[in-house]
Amino acid sequence: MGGPFGIRRPLRFLAHKLELDEEQIASLAEILDDLKTERAQREVDERRTQKLYAEALIAEPFDAARAKQAAAEREASARKVEEAVVDALSRLHAVLDADQRKQLVVMIRTGMLSL
Helix, strand or coil, X not given: CCCCCCCCXXXXXXXXXXXXXXXXXXXXXXXXXXXXXXXXXXXXXXXXXXXHHHHHHHCCCCCHHHHHHHHHHHHXXXXXXXXXXXXXXXXXXHHCCHHHHHHHHHXXXXXXXXX
16 A cells, blocks of 8 residues: 555655755655666565475474574565665655654654655
């Protein structure tokens, strides 16, 4: 249902709410695209780890090593997404002016926008 920032059309929404200029919109589009790519990879990783868990469960005896591998891969994938979010926030900080950042903070704190 939501995009990289928990809303369906984050670029249009943020461009409007933060009154972004064309250069800021272009930068934001790149930031959101990078997040979208990382989250899509997370979904691929999730399917792979589900397969590994299933293989561990069907094995006789239970394949604890495969289950641990799945857990480690899932953790690494989640870590990559969180690192991408931190990177996106850093890049946003550089693109937005102080007033725009304050408005973005309000949207995050009120739940209008989720990371």
